[in-house]
Amino acid sequence: MNFLEERIVKDGIVKEGNVLKVDSFLNHQMDVELLDRMGKEFYERFKDKPINKILTIEASGIAIACFAAKHFGVPMVFAKKSKSVNIDGDMHVAEVESFTHKCKNQVIVSKRFLGEGDRVLIIDDFLANGCALQGLISITEGAGATVEGIGIAIEKGFQIGGRVIRNLGYHLESLAIVDDMDPATGTVKFREQMK
Numbered sequence: 001m002n003f004l005e006e007r008i009v010k011d012g013i014v015k016e017g018n019v020l021k022v023d024s025f026l027n028h029q030m031d032v033e034l035l036d037r038m039g040k041e042f043y044e045r046f047k048d049k050p051i052n053k054i055l056t057i058e059a060s061g062i063a064i065a066c067f068a069a070k071h072f073g074v075p076m077v078f079a080k081k082s083k084s085v086n087i088d089g090d091m092h093v094a095e096v097e098s099f100t101h102k103c104k105n106q107v108i109v110s111k112r113f114l115g116e117g118d119r120v121l122i123i124d125d126f127l128a129n130g131c132a133l134q135g136l137i138s139i140t141e142g143a144g145a146t147v148e149g150i151g152i153a154i155e156k157g158f159q160i161g162g163r164v165i166r167n168l169g170y171h172l173e174s175l176a177i178v179d180d181m182d183p184a185t186g187t188v189k190f191r192e193q194m195k
């Protein structure tokens, strides 16, 4: 097991409805040493790519993306969730369905911070059905920028997102892939990954 898998086994909580709670170290209370290590690991996996910007989506992707940005030495931009219907032309917009909140959000990124020629590493905390990622990919490509790679902390391998995104040809790296989890026993099974 790698450092993130070990932490999930130690402190993650398996909830009903295919939800893994990691709020004691990743998305409510945050272990910044762990986040820094994750940022470094993303750097190791994508350092050969000409990345000049990290993109994520609020809220829980932000901290991980910050640490990745620190290791790459590039800015981090996060897509904001917006309720506003009249978004002006200064924004890139995509529609994203939330897995955890079961609602649709428009997500926006200012054209001042993402545009033609940008080479983007997309980072997020979880990959489930892939809606959040599809929104970030659409914003990136709609801006005329290039998706150089996608880094995910925890992929739920039993949901379709990972397969869909890889089939589309994107270079997707997940630090932990959960292939099975059981709310009755609390057990989590990880996919073996090549290192």
Ligand code: 5GP
Pocket: 018, 019, 020, 021, 022, 027, 060, 097, 098, 099, 100, 124, 125, 126, 127, 128, 129, 130, 131, 132, 133, 156, 161
């Ligand atoms: P997707 O768009 O891939 O279906 O879901 C990804 C988003 O939903 C992530 O940004 C994450 O915030 C949230 N999410 C999905 N599954 C889980 C989960 O099992 N636990 C937590 N804490 N968040 C999740």
